[in-house]
Amino acid sequence: MGVVFRTARIGLRLTPAQTRRCFALLVAAGDVWATLIEVNEARFRRGARPIANYQEWCREIAGVRAGELSVTAMRSVVRRYSDAFFTTASRKRAGEPARYPRRRRLFPVRWYHETFSLDSRRLRLSTARGSPELRVRLAREPPYPLEQIRSVTLLIDAGRLAVDVTAAVPVRSLDVDPQRVGGVDLGIIHPYGVAVDDQALLVSGRAIRAEERLHLADSKARARHMSPKAPRRGQRGSRRWRKLRAKQRQAEALHRRRVHQAQHQAAKTVIEWAIEHRVGTLVVGDPQGITHAGKGKKQNWRLHAWRRTHLMGALIDKAAVAGIRVVRVDERGTSSTCPECHQRVPKPKGRQFTCPHCGHRGHRDLIAARNIAGLHAGGTTNTTVFVTHRRAGHPPARRDRRRHKMDQQRQSCPAPGRPAVDGESLEPNPFEDQTTTPNIA
């Protein structure tokens, strides 16, 4: 049975003294990182060979002290430098754009097995010989059993101290059939649409989109407020401007966390549904290379905000733990082909797909999911007879500012049973998403 590595980010509950020590450790690690860069720069100027090898570096830094960093913590910085160096070198050889490591003021510090101890929420971290160990309190218990935890990393996330807890999680042995193939369509409105046989799952991302909308409106308002206070080039910003900028960063981080959380929830729903339907292989339409296609400012922003890399990554990660294989295929043409008569169909405008050749109707994202499944051997699907609807994320507590338009529309609607005023009726619009697809589940 294999294992997969999983990481969870957990906030910290710290006293002011603990906060100071944590920051000092990050600064010390940043100093080590900068030193490694400087040593190599100096060697490069002299025409000497730069040091890249981890063992060679370890010999080089023997006996060096950096604040309260323990020798193993210092070596963890060296290890990451060495890895970054080799990655850059190999990418450069392959002709890809790559940069050598750059200086960072604060650098994450990592503790491996046996250099830290964790007891529910109490975390003890070893420090340099002669200094007391650092004890910190986690904001929540790690989501993994203690014996699976392999390393902890102290880092800064949007101005706040946090730890990444990494665990080796064994792959669950479940009753899934690798021959049962499901198709997955990644989307903006519905993060995931899944089809297998005559069954389908549609995860709605309305809450994520509402969150995106509100965040965009807030960011714009904040930017308007900030721009007159922005410093000129080479000038130090005012205290007020720096405060605003810190607020902006915090809001960005909060938004990112909310979207990521909702996407994880959506991916979890997909995997649970797949397990329930004994799907052992998921074929995912890979939308790689669709940004920068010159589709206009608005569409580009939508694609950027979609965070599909995370959507794909979350699904792959959760599938790995469940022992489900994920295959990526090119999704081109999958939303404009009829899965019943296999003819090309003009791309539907709304969510409803209707084939002009055979009259087949269905939800656009599920049509795409069926076509994606068909791209893999054994991925034959039938006409969908049952659709499970699920939601991901919580709708924001505040209201979307666009909602007032809907309110006005509703006010001008006639009451049920009353004759419709010209052009207005209570009949659901067939092209409006979800009003026609009742929530069966």
Ligand SMILES: [Zn+2]
């Ligand atoms: Zn057709």
